[in-house]
Amino acid sequence: GQQLNQSPQSMFIQEGEDVSMNCTSSSIFNTWLWYKQDPGEGPVLLIALYKAGELTSNGRLTAQFGITRKDSFLNISASIPSDVGIYFCAGPPQGTYKYIFGTGTRLKVLA
């Protein structure tokens, strides 16, 4: 079935470091969403992307809609302890209404 693969699966970084993660699929997407989930809470929308090649920022976060429309990237600059959590990409594969979620990237920041 349709699947979104995220990498890395998890990462430990030092406070102040930049972080990069990506999301890939075999399907074409017209929308990419990035979410952050804290333990026991619902995912919170970080960034929404709607056009191939689009680059959008939200504070220290920057996300890009891949040119092939089959991938997306999220960067976090100058990480801080509260960036800890699980980051998910999501979107509806072209021609569907189903928003599927990636496997997640678990981020741990060492102070």
Added chain:
Amino acid sequence: DSGVTQTPKHLITATGQRVTLRCSPRSGDLSVYWYQQSLDQGLQFLIQYYNGEERAKGNILERFSAQQFPDLHSELNLSSLELGDSALYFCASSGISYNSPLHFGNGTRLTVT
């Protein structure tokens, strides 16, 4: 606060029982989505409703059913519960456009004993 309200926050019940989870979408949103998240797992899409009609279906078990009412709130019914149904169940809502982003509630944690 996302504006999406889910009740109850926690539910503990026994195997074989039936429960109902409730979701009120953000004001103005017509779509409601249900997701299941088992421990340390990703979000599995169950079902989507748009303005009262079923729009998309995921890997929802036959023991599970959902509906969206005229006031746009939604209920997810889980019956003949099994231990493996223990999970966080999230509701999300979105606006009119098919690619409007989803906004999530804080979930219902279901524990089946």
